[in-house]
Amino acid sequence: MADHLHLRPSMRLAILTVLAASAGWAADEQQLALALKAQADFDRVQLSPLPQLRDTSACIQTQAALLPVASRTEMPLVRFHKGFCTLMRAAITHQAADLQSAAADFDAAVQAWPARIEKPPKGIPIEPVSSALPVLASIARLEAGVDDRVAAAAQSAIEAALEKPACPSSVMATADCQGILQIGRQWLGWIALRGHRFDEAAKDFSGSGWSEWVAGRQAFDQRNYRRAAEQYRLATQAWDRLAAQPAPALAVRLGPQPDLGLALSELGGAQLLAGDTAAAIATLDTAIKRDPDHAWSFYLRARAKEAAGQSDAALIDYNLASRTAFAGAKDLVSGEAHLYRGMLLYRRKDFSRAEDEFASALNFDVPANLRPDAVAWRHLATVAGGACGAGRDQLQRALPAASPFFPANEAQAAIAACPATAAVGPGAANGPK
Numbered sequence: 001m002a003d004h005l006h007l008r009p010s011m012r013l014a015i016l017t018v019l020a021a022s023a024g025w026a027a028d029e030q031q032l033a034l035a036l037k038a039q040a041d042f043d044r045v046q047l048s049p050l051p052q053l054r055d056t057s058a059c060i061q062t063q064a065a066l067l068p069v070a071s072r073t074e075m076p077l078v079r080f081h082k083g084f085c086t087l088m089r090a091a092i093t094h095q096a097a098d099l100q101s102a103a104a105d106f107d108a109a110v111q112a113w114p115a116r117i118e119k120p121p122k123g124i125p126i127e128p129v130s131s132a133l134p135v136l137a138s139i140a141r142l143e144a145g146v147d148d149r150v151a152a153a154a155q156s157a158i159e160a161a162l163e164k165p166a167c168p169s170s171v172m173a174t175a176d177c178q179g180i181l182q183i184g185r186q187w188l189g190w191i192a193l194r195g196h197r198f199d200e201a202a203k204d205f206s207g208s209g210w211s212e213w214v215a216g217r218q219a220f221d222q223r224n225y226r227r228a229a230e231q232y233r234l235a236t237q238a239w240d241r242l243a244a245q246p247a248p249a250l251a252v253r254l255g256p257q258p259d260l261g262l263a264l265s266e267l268g269g270a271q272l273l274a275g276d277t278a279a280a281i282a283t284l285d286t287a288i289k290r291d292p293d294h295a296w297s298f299y300l301r302a303r304a305k306e307a308a309g310q311s312d313a314a315l316i317d318y319n320l321a322s323r324t325a326f327a328g329a330k331d332l333v334s335g336e337a338h339l340y341r342g343m344l345l346y347r348r349k350d351f352s353r354a355e356d357e358f359a360s361a362l363n364f365d366v367p368a369n370l371r372p373d374a375v376a377w378r379h380l381a382t383v384a385g386g387a388c389g390a391g392r393d394q395l396q397r398a399l400p401a402a403s404p405f406f407p408a409n410e411a412q413a414a415i416a417a418c419p420a421t422a423a424v425g426p427g428a429a430n431g432p433k
Contacts, residue, residue: 031069038062042081049247051088059085072115079109080133080171087140091253099144106137128166132177135161135184139254142187151191158184183254186210190256193217208251209238209258220270223404229270229279236263261291265300272304273404280304295325299340303405311347318344335366339374346377351385372401380411388418 041059045051063082070078083105090098113129138154161184167177189204198218205211216231239258242248264287271280284301287294302317318340325337342357358378366374376398382391392415399408 034062034066034069038066038078038081042085045085045088051092053089053092056085056089056092060089072112075112076109076116076129077171079105079112083109083136083140087136087254090140090143096144099140103137103140103144106133106140109133110137127168127170130168130171130177131161131165132167132172132180134158135180136254139183139187142190142256146194151194155188155191158188162188179251180254183251186251186255189214207238208242208255209235210256212238213258213263216266216270225270225273225404229267229274229276232263232267232270236260236267239263259291261287261297262294264290265294265297268297268304269300269405272300272307277304277308281308293324293328295321295328295336295340298324299343300405302343306347315344315347318347335361335364335374336370338364339366339370339377342374342377342381346381346384349384351381355381355385369403372398373403373406376402376406376411380407380414383411383414383418392418 038059041055041062044055045059048055060082063078063085066078067075067082083102086098086102086105089095090102110129110133114126117126134157138157141150142154144150162181165178165181167174167181171177185204186206186208189201189210192198192201192204193210193214198214198221201214202211202218205214212231213235216228216235219225219228219231235258239260242252243260245252264283268280268283268287271277271283281301281304284297284304287297288301291297298317298321302314302321305311305314305317322337322340322344325334325340328334329337338357338361342354342361345351345354345357355378358374358381361374362371362378376395379391379395379398383395395411396415399406399411402408
């Protein structure tokens with residue numbers, strides 16, 4: 001697609017001609033001047049390879065000033081201009097309020113569309129609303145913050161737009177409209193990826209690293225960690241190249257954005273599971289330098305250092321993982337932080353306190369993907385602390401649900417070391433909290 005939206009010069013001229021010929025506009029030169037300035041401000045934003053904050057703000061202001069005096073014919077276009085400039089400002093400021101405002105303007109453009117023609121000529125089909133408008137509204141809402149409700153609504157709106165695409169040239173050039181619809185398809189892939197529907201995501205994604213990332217996720221689920229690491233590596237390299245572009249294309253600015261720090265952590269984790277501990281540690285070093293706020297990165301590096309025989313260094317990283325999770329937690333309440341602290345204490349052979357920390361992790365809001373590991377770690381601490389009768393069977397039952405990063409071999413060795421007829425130990429009565 002083209003990097004920017006382009007209204008044809010003849011279309012802009014037609015708009016201004018209509019404004020000038022209108023009795024209301026002709027009677028007021030100030031209104032005509034405002035219309036000309038609003039169009040010029042929009043052109044400055046949509047023609048720039050990398051719009052500046054001052055230009056996006058100026059565009060928003062002039063479109064807002066034009067709204068009260070715009071006729072029903074011009075209203076959808078003015079709303080679209082205001083929404084687009086607001087979305088471009090949000091790409092700079094990353095403010096959720098701008099994104100929600102842009103979405104509202106795109107919605108208003110869709111709603112105002114039928115009123116453009118009061119009485120359509122007989123036998124002439126009414127020009128459909130541009131499918132790009134609901135797609136842009138969905139993109140803005142997804143960028144503002146995603147939960148299951150937002151994702152489901154966006155998926156429904158984008159799928160409807162793609163099912164019967166309409167790209168009338170009265171809003172934007174057909175090629176630009178089609179490009180935005182393609183960006184919408186990328187977001188469908190992202191939504192499917194978020195829902196762990198990898199086959200579906202693979203159909204919607206194309207290029208830009210996302211296809212490789214989905215292939216890596218599929219390989220990881222199949223426990224083919226070497227292939228997963230290779231696909232993750234290709235994806236992060238592609239995203240690095242895109243991030244280095246001085247003026248990224250519109251598809252990059254409006255498309256789903258990867259978290260490169262977390263992506264590198266996942267690459268390091270796959271390298272660890274593939275048995276390449278040196279590469280895993282190097283990758284996780286890079287991930288932490290890029291973004292030191294992911295506790296998961298410190299945890300994976302601790303596991304990699306353990307595998308490499310660097311026990312003392314691993315203890316430091318377990319501690320950093322816990323501290324980082326606490327630092328990012330609301331009101332210093334973090335099940336994830338308690339989980340990592342429990343691992344630290346376990347490695348120090350303080351099994352009783354470790355078990356308490358794992359229990360705290362389960363009592364607090366530990367991330368869903370870490371909960372099976374927290375359960376398994378708690379039972380492992382019970383067994384390691386000598387309460388074989390209390391923890392052995394529970395640990396055995398917990399292992400199938402644990403992630404591949406849980407030390408399953410170590411757990412199996414602990415289970416094997418427990419006598420089958422072991423007496424219930426001191427912690428046996430303490431069930432899950």
